[in-house]
Amino acid sequence: MALLLFPDGETFARGAIRYNYAPATPSETTNRIILPVKVENVRTEAILDTGAPYPIIAPKIARQAGLDRFTPLERITMLVRGMRLEGVIIRLNMILPADEGEEQDISATAFVPDLEEYWGNFPSFIGQIGFLERICYAVNPSTNTFYFGELP
Secondary structure, eight states: OOOOBOTTSOBSOSEEEEOEEEOSSTTOOSOEEEEEEEETTEEEEEEEOTTOSSOBOOHHHHHHTTGGGSOOSEEEEEEETTEEEEEEEEEEEEEEOOSEEOOEEEEEEEEEESOHHHHTTOOEEEOTTTTGGGEEEEEETTTTEEEEEEOO
């Protein structure tokens, strides 16, 4: 697999990872792009959602990663999956591991919902603001490959 280049020959993508294209939970029928990620070195999966305002970290993953020790930037209420959820906005480290090339370390701004019982088994989300806007990325649906790299 060849990594992408800008027109001037500079490398667009420094890394690439295979993603799953499947429903997020057994009760869903809509396929989603699901990427492997690390949240503060806790491996998990996250739905790629360019419409999500922030990465949204599943409460179970937040607990495992020890995110409760992070100082909140602010408390907000977000509408997520049709539910109004209260939680905090924090800065944290997320990593896109690479099947080819180099992994990408991203200092992300993310939302962490307060209540785990409402979240169920739904995975985390990767959103535009606070994550995707900080990298270059491309999706190749014919190979289920997500390419990523640093902004020029």
